[in-house]
Amino acid sequence: MANFFIVGTPIGNLEDITLRALRVLKEVDMILCEDTRVTKRLLSKYEIDTPTLSYHAQSKLSKVDKILTLLEEGKNLALVSDAGTPCISDPGVLIVSQVRERFGDQVAIVPIPGPSALVTALSSAGISVAEFTFLGFLPHKKGRETLFKEIANSARVMVFYESPHRILKALESLEKFCEAERGVIVARELTKIYEEFSRGTVGEVRAYFTQNPDHVRGEFVVIVRGRS
Numbered sequence: 265m266a267n268f269f270i271v272g273t274p275i276g277n278l279e280d281i282t283l284r285a286l287r288v289l290k291e292v293d294m295i296l297c298e299d300t301r302v303t304k305r306l307l308s309k310y311e312i313d314t315p316t317l318s319y320h321a322q323s324k325l326s327k328v329d330k331i332l333t334l335l336e337e338g339k340n341l342a343l344v345s346d347a348g349t350p351c352i353s354d355p356g357v358l359i360v361s362q363v364r365e366r367f368g369d370q371v372a373i374v375p376i377p378g379p380s381a382l383v384t385a386l387s388s389a390g391i392s393v394a395e396f397t398f399l400g401f402l403p404h405k406k407g408r409e410t411l412f413k414e415i416a417n418s419a420r421v422m423v424f425y426e427s428p429h430r431i432l433k434a435l436e437s438l439e440k441f442c443e444a445e446r447g448v449i450v451a452r453e454l455t456k457i458y459e460e461f462s463r464g465t466v467g468e469v470r471a472y473f474t475q476n477p478d479h480v481r482g483e484f485v486v487i488v489r490g491r492s
């Protein structure tokens with residue numbers, strides 16, 4: 265029976281990878297990557313020369329078929345994303361669902377846990393996160409305002425991913441819909457050189473990023489405290 269390993273890789277710092285992940289990446293017949301150039305930086309650091317194959321949300325059916333054929337032939341494959349845990353807000357989920365659909369229990373889908381930006385941000389947020397809701401990326405247009413209203417009304421901690429292009433707009437919307445004292449934590453560039461946690465009320469954090477445009481760069485996780 266073929267194995268399909270879902271391998272967590274670093275979200276920035278290349279040392280954040282488990283011994284098991286390195287062994288699996290060395291041993292499999294092929295590594296499926298979101299962007300082979302990104303994954304090759306990791307592989308070359310650890311002198312892993314396993315062949316790679318790219319996949320993405322728009323991968324043609326022929327590419328998906330090739331992956332399914334490899335599994336049918338009994339080849340062991342590993343799936344990685346550009347950063348963190350595959351399938352958490354990235355296109356890996358499409359392949360995993362197709363593998364599950366085609367093979368059922370005939371292929372073992374094996375998780376190899378590693379970092380995820382979501383959990384990394386929550387681990388150091390310094391707030392109680394016994395319960396939270398993860399929203400992934402918010403929609404760009406349709407439904408965006410409704411979601412901000414939902415966040416504003418939630419008694420539970422809400423967490424979402426944001427890009428540098430929309431982080432200011434997101435903070436402006438939080439300021440518009442939440443009460444003034446609502447707390448927010450923005451985790452930026454986790455595990456990287458410019459790692460930063462910005463904490464305060466939504467207005468304070470929005471003002472910080474407005475006044476420091478050079479910090480409106482990189483990758484962001486936004487944690488919004490629950491309504492009290």
Ligand code: SAM
Binds near residue numbers: 350485
């Ligand atoms: N699969 C990844 C995970 O496990 O976290 C998430 C992939 S998603 C396509 C990319 C988004 O995750 C970024 O836009 C950002 O919101 C968040 N992210 C990834 N790496 C990050 C980092 N080092 N610091 C802050 N946020 C990060």
